[in-house]
Amino acid sequence: MMSKTAVAALLGLFGTAFAQTYTNCNPTEKTCPPDKGLSSRTYSVDFTKGASSDWNATSCSDRIAYSSAGAAFTVKEHGDSPTIESKFYIFFGSISVIMKAAPGTGIVSSAVLESDDLDEVDWEWIGGSANEVQTNYFGKGNTTVYNRGKTIPLDSSTQATARNYTIDWTPKAITWYVDGSAVRTLAYADALGGQNYPQTPMTIRLGIWAGGDSSEPKGTIEWAGGVTDYGAGPFTMYVERVDITNYNPGSSYTYSGTSGDWTSIKIDGSASDSSSSSSSASVSATSTTSTQATKSSSMNNKDLSTPKVGVSTGSTSGTSGNSSSTDSSATSSTKGSSPSTTIHVTNAAPVSMSPINAGLWVIGVLLASMSYL
Ligand SMILES: *[C@@H]1O[C@H](CO)[C@@H](O)[C@H](O)[C@H]1NC(C)=O
Ligand SMILES: *[C@@H]1O[C@H](CO)[C@@H](O)[C@H](O)[C@H]1NC(C)=O
Ligand SMILES: *[C@@H]1O[C@H](CO)[C@@H](O)[C@H](O)[C@H]1NC(C)=O
Ligand SMILES: *[C@@H]1O[C@H](CO)[C@@H](O)[C@H](O)[C@H]1NC(C)=O
Numbered sequence: 425m426m427s428k429t430a431v432a433a434l435l436g437l438f439g440t441a442f443a444q445t446y447t448n449c450n451p452t453e454k455t456c457p458p459d460k461g462l463s464s465r466t467y468s469v470d471f472t473k474g475a476s477s478d479w480n481a482t483s484c485s486d487r488i489a490y491s492s493a494g495a496a497f498t499v500k501e502h503g504d505s506p507t508i509e510s511k512f513y514i515f516f517g518s519i520s521v522i523m524k525a526a527p528g529t530g531i532v533s534s535a536v537l538e539s540d541d542l543d544e545v546d547w548e549w550i551g552g553s554a555n556e557v558q559t560n561y562f563g564k565g566n567t568t569v570y571n572r573g574k575t576i577p578l579d580s581s582t583q584a585t586a587r588n589y590t591i592d593w594t595p596k597a598i599t600w601y602v603d604g605s606a607v608r609t610l611a612y613a614d615a616l617g618g619q620n621y622p623q624t625p626m627t628i629r630l631g632i633w634a635g636g637d638s639s640e641p642k643g644t645i646e647w648a649g650g651v652t653d654y655g656a657g658p659f660t661m662y663v664e665r666v667d668i669t670n671y672n673p674g675s676s677y678t679y680s681g682t683s684g685d686w687t688s689i690k691i692d693g694s695a696s697d698s699s700s701s702s703s704s705a706s707v708s709a710t711s712t713t714s715t716q717a718t719k720s721s722s723m724n725n726k727d728l729s730t731p732k733v734g735v736s737t738g739s740t741s742g743t744s745g746n747s748s749s750t751d752s753s754a755t756s757s758t759k760g761s762s763p764s765t766t767i768h769v770t771n772a773a774p775v776s777m778s779p780i781n782a783g784l785w786v787i788g789v790l791l792a793s794m795s796y797l
Contacts, residue, residue: 507631530636
C-alpha cells in the first residue's frame with residue numbers, strides 16, 4: 425500500500441512529463457465527449473502581442489509571461505513546468521511554431537501535438553545542446569519500443585534566434601521542417617503499418633521542464649544532458665507565434681468506436697456543411713477538402729487499410745522498430761539512437777521509455793496503486 429505522501433511524491437517526480445502527455449478521457453477505452461475543433465482552416469496567434477484566450481495555461485501559469493519577445497516559459501526552480509495548450513483540436517494539418525529554445529543543462533523545451541488517445545508528435549530541445557532538435561512520435565500511447573526519436577543536428581543555434589519549426593501532418597505522412605527544410609519524414613506505413621501512426625485530433629502543447637531536475641530518474645537526467653543547476657537560471661523558452669492550417673476544419677470531432685483510426689473520426693460542423701448551421705451531419709475524414717490530402721489523393725482508404733504485413737510482433741529487443749527508408753532524416757549525420765529512459769519503480773521490471781511519455785506509464789502505476797489507498 426502506498427501512502428498519500430508517496431503518491432504525491434511520485435506525482436511531483438513525474439509531474440513535468442505528465443504536464444504535457446496526459447489525457448482526460450481515452451476514447452479507445454470508453455466513450456468520451458466530442459473534442460472542440462478548430463472550425464477555421466487557418467489560425468494564427470501572435471504571442472508578441474500578448475496572451476490569447478484560445479490557449480489555456482495547464483501548468484505553472486505564474487511562470488508564463490508575455491512581452492514583445494513572445495510567450496516566455498520559465499523554469500526557475502524545482503517543479504516548474506509552465507505549459508499552455510490550445511483549447512481547440514485540429515485534425516491533420518500544418519503547425520508552425522516560431523520560437524527560441526531555452527538554454528540550460530537538463531532543460532527541455534517542447535512543442536507537442538497530443539490527442540485524447542495519446543497519439544503524439546514532438547519537437548524537443550535540450551538546453552545543453554543548442555545546435556540540435558529532437559523529433560519523436562507515439563501512436564495510441566504505445567511506449568513499448570523507444571527508438572522512434574530522432575535527433576536532428578542543425579548548423580546554428582536554436583537558442584540565439586527564433587526559428588520556424590513546422591510539422592506537416594497528413595493521413596499519409598508526417599514531415600518535420602526547420603526553417604523550411606524537411607529534416608524528417610515518417611510515412612504512415614512505417615509506423616508499424618499505421619498502428620503507431622499519430623492520426624487522431626490533436627491539441628498543441630507548448631512548454632518547458634527540467635528533465636535534469638535531481639529528482640528525475642537517472643535515465644531522464646542523462647537524456648536531458650545532465651543535472652540542472654537552478655543557480656545558473658532562470659531558463660526561458662520564447663514562442664513568438666504559432667501558425668496553423670487545419671486540414672479538416674470542424675466545430676467538433678468525435679471518435680466513433682474505440683479503434684483510434686483516423687477513419688473513425690466524425691467531423692461535425694465542417695466547412696462543407698457549415699451552411700446548415702445546426703447540422704449534425706458528419707463528414708468523413710476521407711471527404712476532406714484539404715489541398716494537402718487532395719494533393720496526395722493516391723492516399724485513400726484503400727491505401728491506408730492495406731493489411732499490416734511484415735510486422736514482427738514478438739520482438740522485445742527494442743530494435744524491432746525499423747528506421748525504414750522512408751523514415752529518413754535529411755541529414756545523414758543524424759545521431760543514431762534515440763533517447764531512452766530506464767525507470768525503476770516498485771517491483772516492476774525496468775521499463776525503458778521516452779521521457780516525455782514516462783509520465784503516462786507512471787500514471788498507470790499510480791492508478792493501480794491508488795486503488796489500495
Ligand atoms: C485549463 O487548464 C486547467 C488546468 O490547469 C483545467 O482544469 C481546465 O479544465 C482547462 N480549461 C480548458 C478550457 O481546457
Ligand atoms: C514556416 O515554415 C513553413 C514550412 O516550411 C512555411 O510554410 C511557413 O510560411 C513558415 N512560417 C514563417 C512565419 O516563416
Ligand atoms: C507497440 O509498438 C510495438 C513496436 O513498435 C509493437 O510491436 C506492438 O505490437 C505495439 N503494441 C500495440 C498494442 O499496438
Ligand atoms: C529495416 O528496413 C530495411 C529497409 O526496408 C531492411 O532492409 C532491413 O532488413 C530492416 N531491418 C530490420 C531489423 O527489420
